[in-house]
Amino acid sequence: MLIIEAISKHFSGSPVVSDVDLTVPENGFTVMIGPSGCGKSTFFDLLMGALPMDAGSIRWRGAAVPDLSRLAAYMQQSDLLLPWLGLADNARLPADIAGDPVARSGGRVQRLFDRLGLAGFEAHLPSMVSGGMRQRCALARTLMFGRDLVLLDEPLSALDAITRRSLQQMLRLLQTDFKKTILMVTHDIDEALLLADELLVLSPPPMQVTARMALQVPQPRCMENPQLVAIKHRVLAMLQEERPS
Numbered sequence: 257m258l259i260i261e262a263i264s265k266h267f268s269g270s271p272v273v274s275d276v277d278l279t280v281p282e283n284g285f286t287v288m289i290g291p292s293g294c295g296k297s298t299f300f301d302l303l304m305g306a307l308p309m310d311a312g313s314i315r316w317r318g319a320a321v322p323d324l325s326r327l328a329a330y331m332q333q334s335d336l337l338l339p340w341l342g343l344a345d346n347a348r349l350p351a352d353i354a355g356d357p358v359a360r361s362g363g364r365v366q367r368l369f370d371r372l373g374l375a376g377f378e379a380h381l382p383s384m385v386s387g388g389m390r391q392r393c394a395l396a397r398t399l400m401f402g403r404d405l406v407l408l409d410e411p412l413s414a415l416d417a418i419t420r421r422s423l424q425q426m427l428r429l430l431q432t433d434f435k436k437t438i439l440m441v442t443h444d445i446d447e448a449l450l451l452a453d454e455l456l457v458l459s460p461p462p463m464q465v466t467a468r469m470a471l472q473v474p475q476p477r478c479m480e481n482p483q484l485v486a487i488k489h490r491v492l493a494m495l496q497e498e499r500p501s
């Protein structure tokens with residue numbers, strides 16, 4: 257279980273993240289949704305140790321940790337693939353950096369490519385494939401870190417609506433097939449409702465959690481589900497209320 261308590265951060269005296277608490281159970285999928293500029297990226301930078309926190313604590317599986325840099329794999333909006341490497345070589349990078357022999361890591365990459373619909377594209381350069389395929393490769397690379405905790409910072413926001421939908425199914429595999437514990441931020445309410453076990457609604461800066469909702473709707477979900485429609489209206493009303501007039 258991931259437990260985050262009372263994390264706060266200010267820049268030049270202005271609070272950006274204020275007293276944020278959250279818990280992600282083992283193999284849970286928690287999604288944070290908030291308005292643009294609410295401090296989500298700053299919050300993830302704090303979790304990953306890229307920025308120092310002013311206050312707060314993190315516990316993972318019962319142990320206090322300074323940050324999640326050695327525990328979580330982090331996937332961002334941009335695929336960050338190296339343009340001169342083929343897709344399989346890009347996905348294998350975490351294993352190469354860790355010194356794993358290619359004989360072993362190559363097999364892992366191949367199994368991931370088979371599962372993520374990338375078989376046959378191993379040698380293609382990122383410029384030769386679609387944005388959706390590049391994000392699938394970024395997902396394979398995230399999985400190659402072999403970490404049980406995954407942080408997703410708007411991983412699909414650069415994609416068109418149809419590609420997004422198929423990639424959302426792929427993100428579900430993180431929970432169902434790969435048994436990860438997942439914390440994601442997104443601006444996309446449908447995406448949040450399709451994927452989350454728990455949804456956290458965030459305020460404009462300073463970022464705070466203004467509502468927590470457990471989503472007990474069975475998977476696979478579709479947005480026509482009346483329960484999801486009702487929750488969507490509630491969340492949209494909250495986000496609307498929080499907008500500066």
Ligand SMILES: Nc1ncnc2c1ncn2[C@@H]1O[C@H](COP(=O)(O)OP(=O)(O)OP(=O)(O)O)[C@@H](O)[C@H]1O
Binds near residue numbers: 267272298299
């Ligand atoms: N290094 C910094 N120094 C000062 N202010 C900063 C710094 N980094 C971020 N901010 C401010 O903190 C606030 C939150 O920024 P952040 O990028 O975390 O928001 P976000 O929710 O990720 O934004 P978006 O939804 O647009 O991606 C913004 O007002 C931003 O201007």
